[in-house]
Amino acid sequence: MGAGHGGALATRYLPGSSAVHRLEPHLKLVAVLAFAVVVVATPVHAPWAPAAYGGYLLAVLTVAAVAGVGPGRLVRGLVVEVPFVAFAALLPFVARGPRVEVLGLSLSQSGLAAGGGLLAKATLSILAATVLAATTEPRALLRGLERLRLPQLLVQILMFMIRYADVVGGELQRMRVARESRGFTGGGVRGLRVVAATAGTLFVRSYERGERVHLAMLSRGYSGTMPSGPVAPADPRSWALALTLPLAAAAVLLTGMLLG
Amino acid sequence: MSTPPSLLVEDLAFAYPDGHQALFGVDLRIERGERVALLGPNGAGKTTLVLHLNGILRGGRGRVSVAGLDVGKRTLPEIRRRVGVVFQDPDDQLFMPTVGEDVAFGPRNLGLPEAEVAARVAEALDRVRMADAADRPPHHLSFGQRRRVAVATVLAMQPEIVVLDEPSSNLDPAGRRELAEVLDELPVTLLMVTHDLPYAAQLCPRSVVLDGGLVVADGPTAELLADAPLLAAHRLELPYGFSPRPAG
Numbered sequence: 001m002g003a004g005h006g007g008a009l010a011t012r013y014l015p016g017s018s019a020v021h022r023l024e025p026h027l028k029l030v031a032v033l034a035f036a037v038v039v040v041a042t043p044v045h046a047p048w049a050p051a052a053y054g055g056y057l058l059a060v061l062t063v064a065a066v067a068g069v070g071p072g073r074l075v076r077g078l079v080v081e082v083p084f085v086a087f088a089a090l091l092p093f094v095a096r097g098p099r100v101e102v103l104g105l106s107l108s109q110s111g112l113a114a115g116g117g118l119l120a121k122a123t124l125s126i127l128a129a130t131v132l133a134a135t136t137e138p139r140a141l142l143r144g145l146e147r148l149r150l151p152q153l154l155v156q157i158l159m160f161m162i163r164y165a166d167v168v169g170g171e172l173q174r175m176r177v178a179r180e181s182r183g184f185t186g187g188g189v190r191g192l193r194v195v196a197a198t199a200g201t202l203f204v205r206s207y208e209r210g211e212r213v214h215l216a217m218l219s220r221g222y223s224g225t226m227p228s229g230p231v232a233p234a235d236p237r238s239w240a241l242a243l244t245l246p247l248a249a250a251a252v253l254l255t256g257m258l259l260g
Numbered sequence: 261m262s263t264p265p266s267l268l269v270e271d272l273a274f275a276y277p278d279g280h281q282a283l284f285g286v287d288l289r290i291e292r293g294e295r296v297a298l299l300g301p302n303g304a305g306k307t308t309l310v311l312h313l314n315g316i317l318r319g320g321r322g323r324v325s326v327a328g329l330d331v332g333k334r335t336l337p338e339i340r341r342r343v344g345v346v347f348q349d350p351d352d353q354l355f356m357p358t359v360g361e362d363v364a365f366g367p368r369n370l371g372l373p374e375a376e377v378a379a380r381v382a383e384a385l386d387r388v389r390m391a392d393a394a395d396r397p398p399h400h401l402s403f404g405q406r407r408r409v410a411v412a413t414v415l416a417m418q419p420e421i422v423v424l425d426e427p428s429s430n431l432d433p434a435g436r437r438e439l440a441e442v443l444d445e446l447p448v449t450l451l452m453v454t455h456d457l458p459y460a461a462q463l464c465p466r467s468v469v470l471d472g473g474l475v476v477a478d479g480p481t482a483e484l485l486a487d488a489p490l491l492a493a494h495r496l497e498l499p500y501g502f503s504p505r506p507a508g
Contacts, residue, residue, distance in 0.1 A: 167399070
């Protein structure tokens with residue numbers, strides 16, 4: 001309900017058939033993780049760090065272009081970064097050490113570098129993750145996580161979350177409509193109480209649904225492990241393709257370290 | 261030796277841990293290939309009985325046996341293969357990311373080889389006329405389609421008996437008819453728990469009325485539905501304008 005045809009969690013996915021889309025999900029996960037590790041490993045205070053960030057940005061934007069992920073989608077992906085931005089913006093004010101004057105404000109030099117570095121690293125990692133989310137269906141991501149040997153229990157929890165996000169969202173929506181149909185208009189302390197009661201009811205209902213789902217699973221012979229289907233091994237060319245992004249980033253990092 | 265009945269329930273009594281006694285000695289025998297409706301008001305013990313059939317609930321008095329195999333801790337995996345329970349809310353039953361994977365869940369739990377799993381998924385989806393939906397996520401389907409897929413998830417286990425909990429609830433008239441057509445063609449023993457008396461009359465030649473934890477009537481559906489005092493005594497009501505035709 002209100003979540004679009006593909007479900008609440010599938011709205012980030014952009015259907016397509018680019019090379020990035022076709023890559024096996026577990027390879028993409030490895031690539032994004034490796035890219036993020038390289039980005040994070042870049043020394044913040046090195047003079048060549050900004051140039052390296054530029055290189056990483058170029059690499060990830062190239063992948064986004066190949067995948068057909070537009071700038072609008074990338075910017076929307078960055079919304080999750082807002083708390084980081086607030087923290088990064090605080091650093092130049094609170095950090096110690098030599099200070100510089102910027103627009104009449106006295107800012108810490110190392111705080112500025114640290115804040116800037118934090119922001120750049122977070123932005124780059126989130127851009128890569130956004131491209132991953134835009135080119136991989138949620139259930140394909142789960143398969144990828146499973147192939148990377150993430151504990152089954154975690155994969156199952158994620159799977160249920162994806163499956164039931166819409167069901168629970170729909171329940172919430174119906175409760176809201178029912179509430180408002182009886183003249184409720186939110187706001188104020190009284191509103192908070194009603195919202196709290198709604199959350200409680202939703203929790204109890206979801207808990208009961210969990211029990212019913214478990215019952216239905218037991219009835220079909222579930223014994224604690226999720227049986228999975230056949231998996232085809234990834235061929236070396238896919239690996240090479242997937243690792244292009246982190247390797248390009250690593251090349252940028254090494255160049256910086258050698259020249260800088 | 262004759263074939264054992266699909267389902268045999270003898271003197272089944274059960275009380276929940278909180279002391280509430282739901283069943284007081286139920287006897288029920290369903291022969292292979294029969295289609296039986298289990299009728300009764302809310303709170304009659306219908307759900308409790310259903311949960312005994314595949315061993316989710318155990319430990320009371322009496323005995324349940326499916327095609328000659330007694331329900332017990334050791335026989336549970338085989339019992340759950342033999343008894344396919346279709347629950348009321350298909351969203352409870354369909355939890356995998358796609359319809360095909362969901363139908364494959366049961367056969368894979370049985371440890372079948374992948375080729376056999378694929379064949380069973382295809383056959384089960386075909387039987388419920390959802391063959392083209394294998395790759396779709398369940399939340400993309402209509403309610404009626406989801407209910408039919410839920411039926412397919414148990415058919416893929418090739419059960420001895422399929423137990424349906426309120427199969428016609430929340431369906432629109434077309435969805436109701438489509439499900440009836442699917443159920444009518446299934447070559448399995450069927451036990452249908454329902455309040456929907458016309459649906460019982462349409463699909464099940466025989467009905468059993470459960471009330472107060474006991475079987476209070478058992479006979480041809482048309483005869484039971486024509487017995488107004490019996491229906492009234494057990495809070496069963498025919499919809500306005502519906503008149504049951506006696507068999508024959």
